[in-house]
Amino acid sequence: MIMFGLRVNPVTRRRWSRFRSLRRGYWSALLLGALIALSLVAELLINNRALIVHYQDHWYFPTYADVMPGTTFGQDYAYETDYKALRRQFAAEGGGNWVLMPPIPYSPFETDLRADQFPPLPPSLEGRHLLGTDTTGRDILARLVYGFRTAIGFSLLLLVLEYGIGVGIGCLMGFWGGGFDLGFQRIIEVWSNIPTLYVIMIVASIVPPGFWTLLLIMAAFGWTSMTWYMRTATYKEKARDYVMAARAIGAGGGRIVLRHILPNTVSTVVTFIPFSIAAGIAALSALDYLGFGLPPPTPSWGELLKQGTDNLESLWIVSSVVVAMTLVLTLVTFIGEAIREAFDPKVQIHYE
Amino acid sequence: MNNRALGRLLGWMLGAAAILIVGLHGAQAQPPQLPADLHWQTNDSDPIFADPAAQRGGRFRSFMQSFPPTLRLVGPDANSGFVSYLRQNNLALVNMHPDTLNPIPELATHWAFDPDGKTVYFKLDPEARWSDGVPVTADDYLFTLEFMRSKYIVAPWYNNYYTEIITGVVKYDDHTIAVREASAKPPNELLFDVAISPTPRHFHKLDEHWVEDYNWRIEPNTGPYAIDSIRKGKYVEFKRKADWWGNDKKYFRYRFNPDYIRIKVIRDLNIAYNYFSKGELDSFPLVMPRLWYQKAQGSPYEHGYIGKIKFYNDVPQPVLGMFLNEDDPILADRNVRYALAHAMNFDKVLTTVLRGDYERKQTQNEGYGDYTNRTIRARPFDLQKADEYLNKAGWTRRGPDGIRVKDGQRLSLRISYSSDDHTPRLVVLKEEARKAGIELNLQLLDATAAYKQVMEKKHQIAWMGWQGGGIAPTYWEFYHSVNAHKPQTNNITNTDNKAMDEKIIAYRDATDKATRVRLAHELEQMVFDDGAYIPSYKIPYTREGFWRWLKMPPQHATRSSDLVFDPMGATGGLFWIDEEEKSRVQKARITGESFEPINIVDERWRVRP
Numbered sequence: 001m002i003m004f005g006l007r008v009n010p011v012t013r014r015r016w017s018r019f020r021s022l023r024r025g026y027w028s029a030l031l032l033g034a035l036i037a038l039s040l041v042a043e044l045l046i047n048n049r050a051l052i053v054h055y056q057d058h059w060y061f062p063t064y065a066d067v068m069p070g071t072t073f074g075q076d077y078a079y080e081t082d083y084k085a086l087r088r089q090f091a092a093e094g095g096g097n098w099v100l101m102p103p104i105p106y107s108p109f110e111t112d113l114r115a116d117q118f119p120p121l122p123p124s125l126e127g128r129h130l131l132g133t134d135t136t137g138r139d140i141l142a143r144l145v146y147g148f149r150t151a152i153g154f155s156l157l158l159l160v161l162e163y164g165i166g167v168g169i170g171c172l173m174g175f176w177g178g179g180f181d182l183g184f185q186r187i188i189e190v191w192s193n194i195p196t197l198y199v200i201m202i203v204a205s206i207v208p209p210g211f212w213t214l215l216l217i218m219a220a221f222g223w224t225s226m227t228w229y230m231r232t233a234t235y236k237e238k239a240r241d242y243v244m245a246a247r248a249i250g251a252g253g254g255r256i257v258l259r260h261i262l263p264n265t266v267s268t269v270v271t272f273i274p275f276s277i278a279a280g281i282a283a284l285s286a287l288d289y290l291g292f293g294l295p296p297p298t299p300s301w302g303e304l305l306k307q308g309t310d311n312l313e314s315l316w317i318v319s320s321v322v323v324a325m326t327l328v329l330t331l332v333t334f335i336g337e338a339i340r341e342a343f344d345p346k347v348q349i350h351y352e
Numbered sequence: 353m354n355n356r357a358l359g360r361l362l363g364w365m366l367g368a369a370a371i372l373i374v375g376l377h378g379a380q381a382q383p384p385q386l387p388a389d390l391h392w393q394t395n396d397s398d399p400i401f402a403d404p405a406a407q408r409g410g411r412f413r414s415f416m417q418s419f420p421p422t423l424r425l426v427g428p429d430a431n432s433g434f435v436s437y438l439r440q441n442n443l444a445l446v447n448m449h450p451d452t453l454n455p456i457p458e459l460a461t462h463w464a465f466d467p468d469g470k471t472v473y474f475k476l477d478p479e480a481r482w483s484d485g486v487p488v489t490a491d492d493y494l495f496t497l498e499f500m501r502s503k504y505i506v507a508p509w510y511n512n513y514y515t516e517i518i519t520g521v522v523k524y525d526d527h528t529i530a531v532r533e534a535s536a537k538p539p540n541e542l543l544f545d546v547a548i549s550p551t552p553r554h555f556h557k558l559d560e561h562w563v564e565d566y567n568w569r570i571e572p573n574t575g576p577y578a579i580d581s582i583r584k585g586k587y588v589e590f591k592r593k594a595d596w597w598g599n600d601k602k603y604f605r606y607r608f609n610p611d612y613i614r615i616k617v618i619r620d621l622n623i624a625y626n627y628f629s630k631g632e633l634d635s636f637p638l639v640m641p642r643l644w645y646q647k648a649q650g651s652p653y654e655h656g657y658i659g660k661i662k663f664y665n666d667v668p669q670p671v672l673g674m675f676l677n678e679d680d681p682i683l684a685d686r687n688v689r690y691a692l693a694h695a696m697n698f699d700k701v702l703t704t705v706l707r708g709d710y711e712r713k714q715t716q717n718e719g720y721g722d723y724t725n726r727t728i729r730a731r732p733f734d735l736q737k738a739d740e741y742l743n744k745a746g747w748t749r750r751g752p753d754g755i756r757v758k759d760g761q762r763l764s765l766r767i768s769y770s771s772d773d774h775t776p777r778l779v780v781l782k783e784e785a786r787k788a789g790i791e792l793n794l795q796l797l798d799a800t801a802a803y804k805q806v807m808e809k810k811h812q813i814a815w816m817g818w819q820g821g822g823i824a825p826t827y828w829e830f831y832h833s834v835n836a837h838k839p840q841t842n843n844i845t846n847t848d849n850k851a852m853d854e855k856i857i858a859y860r861d862a863t864d865k866a867t868r869v870r871l872a873h874e875l876e877q878m879v880f881d882d883g884a885y886i887p888s889y890k891i892p893y894t895r896e897g898f899w900r901w902l903k904m905p906p907q908h909a910t911r912s913s914d915l916v917f918d919p920m921g922a923t924g925g926l927f928w929i930d931e932e933e934k935s936r937v938q939k940a941r942i943t944g945e946s947f948e949p950i951n952i953v954d955e956r957w958r959v960r961p
Contacts, residue, residue, distance in 0.1 A: 067754035077735070079787035080754050111780050113704035118645070119776075135642070136705060136776035205801045291772060296794050297779045306772075310622060313646050 015267075018342040025338020028331040035328070039149040046142045048107040050083040052100040055090075104128060106139035108146040108299040113137040120307075120314045132316040134307050136297075140317060143299040144324050150294070151301055152328075154215060155280030159273065161219035166226025167262075167269060173227060174234025175257055181231070188224045196221040197287075204292040211294060218283065226272070233265040267343045274336030278329050285325065301325055386524045390464040390473055398452050402606035402926050403905030408592075410929030412610040412919050413633050415618045419585050422567045426500070426507040437590070437615065440921035441575025445474050445531075445547040449603070450910035450923040455543055456603050459488060459550065459574060463543065469536030469863055472546045476527040481597045482552050482572035490523040492550035493531070497521045499551045504562045518548060536863050541823050550574070576608035577920060587616045590920075609928035613919045628897065629658070631941070634929070635898040635917035639891060640773065641707040648897050657900055657937055659950025664893040664958035666911045668719040668820030673888040674767070675806075675814040679837060679846040682765065683812060689883035691741035692765075692813075693731035695788035696781055696886060700733070705776045706889070713887035716879050717825035719959075722869050724825075725876035730887045738788040747789070756789035764791040769815035770802035778815065808839045809846060815888075818842075824868060827856045827875050831882075845884035852878050892959060900947060901934035902927050911957045 020026050043063050044051065053060040055073050062068050062083070070077040073086055087099035105128060106112060112133060113119065119137035123130060131140040173181045200217055203209060209217070237243060238261065246256050281301075287293035288302025296303070301321055308318025420434035425442065445460040455463070460474035480488040499505065500514035520532040531546035552572045556562070570579045576598065580591035590613040598604040616633075618624040625647055628636040638644045638660065652658040676683045676692065683689060698712055715728040731737075742748070747756040747763050756763040767778065775796065782792040792813075797805065806814045818830075829835060833853050835843035855878065859871040879885060894909075896916050909916040910923045918924030940947065 066752035067750070069750070069754070077787070078739070078750065079735075079789070109779075109783065111704075111783055113700065113780070118641075118707050119705065136779045138779075205798050208795050208797060291796065296775050296796055297782070311642070311646065312622075313649075 015342045019338055022338040022341060025334050025336075025341075028334035028338070032328070032331045032335065035148070035331075036152055039145055039152065042145050042149060043102075045102050046104040046106065046108075046139075046145055047102045048083060048105060048110045050087070050099045050101050053083070053086070053097075054099075055097050057096070104130065104139065104141055106142050108138060108142040109297055110139070110142075111137040112139065120311065120317060122314070123316050131320040132314070134304065134317055135311060135314075138297075140304065140320050143304060144301070144320060146299040147301045147304065148324070148328070150211075150299065151281045151284050152277075154211065154284050155277045157215055158218055158222065158280045159276050161215070162223045162276065163226055163269060163273075165219070165223035167230050169223070170227035170230025171234050171257060171262065171265070174231040175238060175253070175261065177235070184227070188227055191221070192224040194221060200287060201290075201292050208295050209292070211298075214284075214287070214293065218280075226269070229268050229272070230265060233268045234261055237261045237264050271336070271340045271343050274332045274339060278332040278336070281325075281328065281332075384522045384524050384530075386473070386528060387466065390466075392462040392464045392475065394462045395449070395454055395456050396602055398449050398454055398456060398603075400603060400605065401449075401451055401905070401907070401910050404606050406606045406609050406903075406905075406926075406928040407930065408609050408611065408928070410610050410931055410934075411612040411614055412917075412929065413614050413616065414635070414919070415616045415624050415627065415633055417617070417619055417621070417624075419617045420588070423570060423579070423582075424563070424566055425571065426510050427505050427563050427566075430507070434588070434615070437577075437588075437613075437920060438571075438573070440924070441573040441577050441590075442549045443574040443598075444549045445476075446543060447547070447922045448544065448912070450912035453912075455540070457601070458547075460547075465539050465542070466530070469539075469542065470534070471530050471532045472543055473524075473528070473530045476529065477597075477601075478527050479597045480574055482555075482574060483578045483593065484555075484572045486552070486554055486572070488550050488574060489526045490529045491526075492553055493521050493529050493548065494523055495553040495556075496548055496551040499556060499558065502558050502562075504558045504560055506563055518546065521548075535860070538863055538865050538868065544823065575920065576604070576925065577613060580612070585617060587614055589614045608920065608925035610919060631657075631899060631938075634902055635896055637915065638895045638897050639893075641705075641709050642773075644709070644895055645707060653897075654946075654949060655940070655944075656947030656949045657941060658897050659900060659952065660895070660897050661904075661908065661916055661950075661952040661954065662893055662895045663909050663913065663916050663952075663954045664956070665909070665913050666719060666892075666957040666959050667914065668717075668822065668825075669713065669890045669892070670817045670820050671716050671885075672713060672817040672890065673815075674886040675811075675816065675844050676884045676886070677809060677811055677813070677844070677846055678848070678884055679809065680812050682761075682763065683884075685745045686883055687741040687745035688747070688763075690731065691738040691745065691747075691788065692785075692790065693883060693886045694734045694738035694741065695785045695790050697733040697784035698730075698781075698888060700784060701777050701780050702889060705780060710889040710891050713890040715876055715887060716830075716885055717820070717872070717876060718890065719820060720823070720825050720872075722865075723823075723872045725873040727873075728876060728880050731883075733784070735788055738790075742789065750789050754786060754789060755791045762791065763789060764793060765812050766793045766795050767813040767815055768795045768797055768802055768805055768811045770797055770799045772796060774815065806844050809837075809844065811844070814844060825872055825876070827852075827872075827879075828860055831875075831879065832856050845882075847882055847884055849878070849882065852882070899934075900937050900950065901930050903930050903933070907956065908952065908954050 038045065047063060049062040051061070051063060053062065053073065060068065060072070062081070067080045069079060070081045073081055075081060075086070083099055083101060084105055087101060090097040090099055112129070119133050120135050121127065121129060121133040121137070123132040129139050129141070131144065134140055134143065169184060173184050196218065199221065200209070200214070203213070203217060243256060243260055246260055284293060285300070285302035285305065288300040289306045293302055294300055301324070304317060304321040308321055311317060416434055418432070420432045421429035423438070424430045425435060425438050443458045445458060446455045446463060447458045448454070449456045457477070459477055459480050461477050462475040464473040466473065476488065476490065478487070482488060497514055497518070497520070500510045503511065517534055518531065519534050522530040524530070531548060533542060533546050537545065555572055556566070576596050577590040577592055579588060581589045592608060592611045618627060624633065625636060625643065627633050629652060638648050648660060653660065676689050678684055702708060702710055702712060712730060714730045715725060718724050742756060747758045749757050751757040751762060769778065775794065778792070778794050782794060785792050802816070805811050806816065829842040831843060831847045831852055833848040833850070835841035836846045836848040852875070855871060855875055859868060859875060862868045862871060894913065894915055898917055902917060904916065904927050909926060913923040915924070917927055
């Protein structure tokens with residue numbers, strides 16, 4: 001069978017069809033995939049830059065372009081065009097000029113402050129703030145969506161780094177065994193006892209962490225747990241007849257690990273992935289909540305949660321972020337459960 | 353409130369680095385002889401500022417956000433927020449009348465000036481007693497000098513101050529002393545400078561173990577309250593001394609009314625507010641717009657159980673704003689500094705996120721009476737001007753992201769700050785500065801890291817404040833070039849200007865007030881022309897919430913009050929607890945009965961621009 005252009009073996013095919021049959025997990029996966037896909041093109045949906053400007057028979061697409069100063073459209077200022085004002089102006093003038101704004105015409109950094117109302121503003125359809133604004137007057141929906149993109153991106157990158165290191169080292173520990181295994185076990189025991197949160201706090205008090213520093217610190221301390229599973233799985237596989245057979249026909253260590261052992265242990269890894277993603281999102285939010293995360297004004301769920309709990313009178317702040325977080329973490333958990341069940345060897349193997 | 357406390361803390365700590373080294377004139381060897389022709393002064397003619405109707409009794413409950421790391425007044429960790437309660441009970445020789453700003457007696461009844469302009473003589477109040485009943489005598493002032501100069505207290509700032517600034521204390525008899533300062537000053541400034549506090553000689557044993565041995569010992573004091581009980585990590589409770597020696601002194605009468613002051617540890621401001629709204633705390637500072645408008649609303653206020661007061665005061669304003677580091681290659685250009693000032697939309701910050709509650713600060717030193725230069729106006733938000741100055745500085749092109757570039761470098765500046773509550777203000781400034789083609793990167797650091805960065809002069813823009821104080825503004829530590837380009841001094845802008853140096857020295861050396869006022873005005877103009885300080889805002893009032901049972905004098909508080917419901921200190925202790933009213937309110941809370949809501953706005957001391 002060929003799936004996604006890859007040749008897949010029958011076991012994987014069985015797992016996939018089993019996963020599809022678990023409706024809750026399958027639909028969760030589709031929904032989460034759709035959310036991620038939408039967040040990747042968030043600029044087209046939630047942005048203060050226009051999608052299309054038609055001005056003096058020229059077409060402009062500001063979304064992904066360089067900043068277009070107001071002078072481009074006949075305004076008297078050199079800073080970035082205020083497209084919402086431009087749209088009102090063109091509409092009032094009539095004529096052939098027009099502006100198409102995204103459905104939510106606010107960027108996550110834009111402060112929508114009015115002289116007669118003070119932030120945070122409650123949700124309103126009329127002001128196009130579907131979830132209201134935060135204490136600085138920024139649109140909460142925009143910050144939620146862009147914050148989600150940051151969180152999920154962070155979490156996926158963290159996953160790749162942690163699993164890359166963890167699987168690699170764990171596999172080698174199992175395959176080589178002996179002194180290497182013993183030595184690394186001790187190193188990991190020591191390393192995993194360093195409290196990550198404190199390290200991040202200490203680092204954050206000296207240099208304010210950015211996206212990449214935070215990612216590297218968390219990956220540096222997060223890879224250890226994966227090694228134990230991989231080590232055990234590799235030990236088990238190494239003793240199997242097929243490895244012996246491969247060795248007998250002269251396969252080298254690298255080939256055995258990469259072509260034979262890894263594909264057979266991957267099921268262990270896969271079942272952990274969704275939970276690691278959830279943990280990554282939660283960890284980043286927790287750090288942001290405590291103020292040790294991404295520097296302001298980066299949109300982030302933790303920062304919104306902090307604002308929400310500090311301003312419980314403005315219930316729309318805390319409720320939107322809590323609902324969003326619960327939704328995403330629940331989806332991820334459903335997917336995780338379904339994957340775990342789909343990969344459950346008890347269903348696949350028939351003992352005779 | 354927090355910002356102020358932090359500013360005060362920083363002020364104290366930074367002061368350490370800013371002391372002029374002056375030649376030391378040690379105590380003379382000849383036997384002390386009081387000059388014969390001294391003109392003794394006192395002040396018993398100013399009006400009292402307390403209310404004769406005040407009732408003594410009850411327990412006032414307040415809070416602090418962390419438990420003090422020590423009960424010492426000096427030494428390691430002594431600069432926590434709690435220490436102000438201890439300092440307020442550690443009276444000085446004289447103090448300032450909070451309304452008239454004249455000197456009034458405290459531990460000294462009379463004072464006289466020496467013609468040298470550096471020395472003041474004091475007649476001590478023979479009735480003054482320590483908490484343990486021991487009389488306060490001249491020896492306790494001599495001991496202050498010995499104590500503060502001791503290396504055992506591990507307090508370099510005090511070591512330095514009591515060596516280089518306060519140069520000597522002379523005892524003439526048990527109740528007559530003289531205190532000398534290093535340099536001559538106008539009389540009023542000198543008087544408050546040399547009005548030191550005594551230290552109980554009978555209590556301290558100075559040796560290398562002093563710091564540990566005295567960490568949790570309760571030092572006898574001269575003020576109305578002494579620590580009565582402590583539960584570590586939970587609360588500290590002060591008790592009113594029943595037979596306090598100052599009870600019947602003119603300016604102490606009818607003050608310090610609650611019998612007990614309990615300061616509870618509540619680590620989170622929002623939780624502390626909940627305590628207050630449930631009646632577990634008696635008053636609560638509501639200066640922040642978020643608290644005043646969003647939290648302090650609803651039924652207890654409408655029913656009149658909790659009142660609100662906005663009290664305008666007239667005190668030296670803290671120096672809040674942006675301090676630009678002139679050693680930074682971008683900010684070294686004066687035009688960039690001017691442009692930056694014109695790119696900061698403080699008006700928008702003030703009218704939106706701050707709800708029109710704070711006022712724009714115009715210049716560095718405000719609230720110093722005649723010394724304040726009122727002609728200076730802060731540079732307004734003006735993109736046209738910002739554009740002109742930036743073009744003049746060579747930042748003419750804008751990059752693809754709308755930020756200006758010059759020789760491949762973006763006009764991107766880092767602004768360091770330490771309070772998350774200020775993030776909304778800076779976010780607005782950042783968004784507006786983009787219009788001028790300037791990028792501001794917000795760097796939120798914790799207080800210690802921010803302090804360290806600024807002290808090492810590694811900042812580009814520091815968003816911070818200095819606590820104001822004293823009678824006249826000071827310039828030497830902030831702008832003299834001897835403090836520039838080196839760590840651990842208060843010249844955090846690295847201002848290095850020879851003309852200014854000369855004027856600063858002339859200002860310091862001038863002894864008559866007219867000259868000093870003129871020089872202060874000229875210096876203030878130079879600070880403006882230099883452009884390294886961008887004034888932000890000032891808060892010319894205090895706002896508090898209080899339960900109905902707290903009663904105030906008709907004038908509510910004083911011109912110098914930082915806090916209306918301040919239980920201690922030179923401006924405090926004016927309110928009292930009405931126990932009958934308290935039981936009425938408590939009953940009404942159950943029955944749902946209402947009172948007239950209390951909303952007081954007192955503008956008596958408001959300074960109109």
